[in-house]
């Protein structure tokens with residue numbers, strides 16, 4: 001079977017790997033010169049270095065991503081820095097540290113021992129998680145995270161210190177708008193899973209190198225077909241009928257469209273109109289997007305921070321938008337000439353209303369002030385601000401997400417925005433790619449069986 005995959009992000013490449021495992025001949029078309037999509041390496045002329053388009057973290061709960069890396073023969077222990085969940089505010093006012101105990105005691109003891117929350121706040125935190133677990137991690141479909149927190153009697157202080165940053169990091173959507181059910185899914189997989197599920201994993205290499213670029217070398221044991229990746233090829237034309245699909249004029253047996261939602265919409269709307277097709281396109285068009293900004297600072301000299309990941313207190317009124325500070329210098333495989341710090345700003349809509357230089361100056365000031373207990377921050381010699389305008393879809397309640405099987409024959413769809421039950425994260429992208437590939441395999445065998453009948 002000859003399959004085209006449009007998009008060389010984590011979803012498209014995950015589909016490509018699974019299709020190859022099923023013996024398909026696969027051609028991946030990627031518009032950019034670099035594989036990885038929204039999780040990729042970019043060259044920063046300002047810094048004179050390769051950096052990622054945004055700081056990413058993975059979780060121990062990303063089982064499909066880790067399985068995929070294993071399948072590719074990659075050693076995730078070497079490629080990923082792993083640490084137990086450790087939420088620590090830069091100014092020292094809050095910390096929550098998972099212990100080396102079996103689940104759920106690892107997290108229970110972390111909450112009991114959390115610094116910065118009163119005893120009653122810690123008890124309510126345990127109670128709300130236990131209640132969610134009893135409800136089998138289900139919340140009403142239309143509930144927002146803020147409504148769920150109010151129902152669970154969480155204090156404004158606990159929300160500000162713990163829940164708001166966690167929800168923004170996981171869903172890139174503020175608690176007032178975020179879907180409680182999607183948040184519950186993240187909590188289920190991380191806090192409700194085995195001990196290692198809540199571990200934080202950070203790549204020691206750039207995100208393209210982590211596994212997307214390794215797909216090129218992948219030769220599955222039972223492979224039958226050929227494999228080609230065409231970078232720098234933006235697909236413009238897509239047609240399909242009952243017997244084949246055509247991608248830029250070349251015929252294939254099936255296609256996986258794995259662009260982001262707007263790019264996928266542009267391609268699918270070229271296909272023959274139908275009622276179910278229109279419904280599918282409407283679901284895609286209804287998705288809204290929220291930006292994420294990452295500010296990378298190049299320092300004059302090393303500045304050792306006690307943890308790779310520190311929580312910052314943001315204050316948008318003063319343009320202090322920083323939410324998380326990352327110092328990966330101790331475990332990155334290739335060290336940059338000068339130390340780099342990453343500051344992450346989820347839901348960067350507020351930031352985009354201001355002048356960049358003013359925001360950058362304010363965020364640097366914010367980091368200096370909140371990290372003052374670690375000694376004076378060395379001089380910032382250069383900086384780069386990357387704003388990914390369509391970083392993720394807005395994870396709002398009752399969202400209708402398109403399934404991987406499209407209404408058009410031989411056309412499958414993958415992407416973090418498809419109906420995975422996860423928010424827009426790497427694991428969702430990988431799962432969607434696998435689902436599309438398995439769908440093609442299942443559909444083909446069904447067609448073969450009915451042909452025999």
Ligand SMILES: Cc1cc2nc3c(=O)[nH]c(=O)nc-3n(C[C@H](O)[C@H](O)[C@H](O)COP(=O)(O)OP(=O)(O)OC[C@H]3O[C@@H](n4cnc5c(N)ncnc54)[C@H](O)[C@@H]3O)c2cc1C
Nearest residue numbers: 007009010011031037038054056057235259415416425426
């Ligand atoms: C700044 C930032 C920080 C993030 N942080 C995290 C995090 O910490 N943890 C986490 O789990 N997730 C995080 N995410 C989300 C994560 O990056 C995405 O969920 C994931 O990368 C989406 O992968 P995808 O393959 O579904 O889509 P994409 O990565 O968007 O891939 C689509 C690909 O299709 C290509 N394409 C589109 N149209 C065409 C065409 N016509 N022809 C050929 N190619 C085409 C595009 O160039 C792109 O490479 C973050 C995202 C951003 C932007």
